[in-house]
Amino acid sequence: MALEDLFKKLVSHCKEYGYVFPSSEIYDGLSAVYDYGQYGVELKNNIRKYWWDSMVLLNRNIVGIDAAIFMHPTTWKASGHVDAFNDPLIDNRDSKKRYRADTLIEEHIEKIEEKVQKEIDKARAKFGDAFDEAKFRSTNQRVLSLQSKIDEIHARYSRAMKENNLAELRQIIIDNEIVCPISGTRNWTEVRQFNLMFSTEMGSTADGAIKVYLRPETAQGIFVNFLNVQKSGRMKVPFGIAQVGKAFRNEIVARQFLFRMREFEQMEMQYFVTPGTELEWYEYWKEKRMKWHLALGFGKENYRFHDHEKLAHYANAACDIEYKFPFGFKEVEGIHSRTDFDLKQHQIYSGKKMQYFDPDKNESYIPYVIETSIGLDRMFLHIISAAYHEEEIEKEDGTKDMRVVLRLPSCLAPVKLAVLPLIRKDGLPEIAEKIVEDLKFDFNCQYDDKDSIGRRYRRQDAIGTPYCITVDHQTLEDQTVTIRYRDSMEQERVPVAGLREIIAEKVSIRSLLKQL
């Protein structure tokens, strides 16, 4: 099947079987926002737990926090988010290229200045030593007219930038007949402000309110709490702080289902290390994180590292772990060596020391940071697309049959088992109900007695239930039931009394964690 078709089918499947719905669908939806349904939320919770346990349970020196989504606005000045993402952008309709409107105007001014310089150079060559530049500038008609043009544009431009007047910026471009360097045309769109951060107001009265942002990443909540955790938890470098939470980015283009959403959930761990050791730890976490992915059993060939050539201003090494999605290899996790950039910035902006006293070295320093940052929604999309299979089955009479099955790892599956009476009489439903009543304290169970047994198996396959317990007539005689396995479709007879232990062993997250 073409990968593109597979992706479409996956999206339909997610909706049809209660995994993912478009947000506010009855109002035509909201662009790039999705809701998790009854099974989606279970799968997502299980993925989150797998990550959290692998960090906080398995590492004595990693602890978790849950910081608020709102943070003091200065946080985002310190982190660089306020300045870095506030550009007025304009598109040329012919070349389809996007430019910063302010840059276009500044370049235009520079061009005029070059013309002035040319005039001056020409005159200097003409008059030699007797040339008086200041006098030339103040008397030459051509230079004067160019200069007044520069002054005029500059005045308009700085006023527009100050007032954040986007229409005026566009008008300056139009009035000065600035063309696209590629197409050479003046077919411009409106100027738009692209700020990656969502903002809102905190405080009930309009004049007392301050502008606050919805965090565009969870990392800063960890950085600002670095000393709180270190001191209250008596942590010693190296140590880590883990956090799972929502982040918000006003993406220009948000697409590909759950892959790029405006509201999304990150699972981040910031690991604080001694300066100079960061690249060793970077390698350590690269390997560690890849192991976490591979333990899910979706095949080594579907993962790869992608090292960043162009590093962000805060990093001295960075890579992504990419998974082969139906639409190609794409990032699911980033591992970055963030240096001491963030803590240093917070120290500057807050005026508070963000230093750690190292008793071994008997000195204070700002630790370096290795970040592992994984998108929970991306991980969800990764797992469900890896799990989705359409299979052709040969029946006993030789005819072919199709089934859709989600081969989710048992410990991540939303529903762990379904208990099914073979037929709806002879007391079989009652026995099945009793089994569910007993096991519901341990597992997410379902009971189903509608339609033929084969159809019920297929329903469970479609939502990825790994085990189906079937109560049949033999159960009446010897208190045994069959376990039907989702992937092999094979069955095994076991005593009812042993069910809890058998299932617990199979669906435990322990087996996954032990591989790490």
Add this chain to the structure above:
RNA sequence: GCGGGAAUAGCUCAGUUGGCAGAGCAUCAGCUUCCCAAGCUGAGGGUCGCGGGUUCGAAUCCCGUUUCCCGCUCCA
């Protein structure tokens, strides 16, 4: 954001020249009692994405808009 395509039942889709809103699957209630879907009977489910226009009459033609998909662009 630009360009292209799409939107009809929960899902997949049909709908003729503009003339009664359809099918399969799914769901629900029965029947059947079966170990791997598609046996029988019946039922529910729709402002044809939304808004406007043309028309005696619009799912169908026109305009706008929203959402989704593909390519480009963007993604510290």
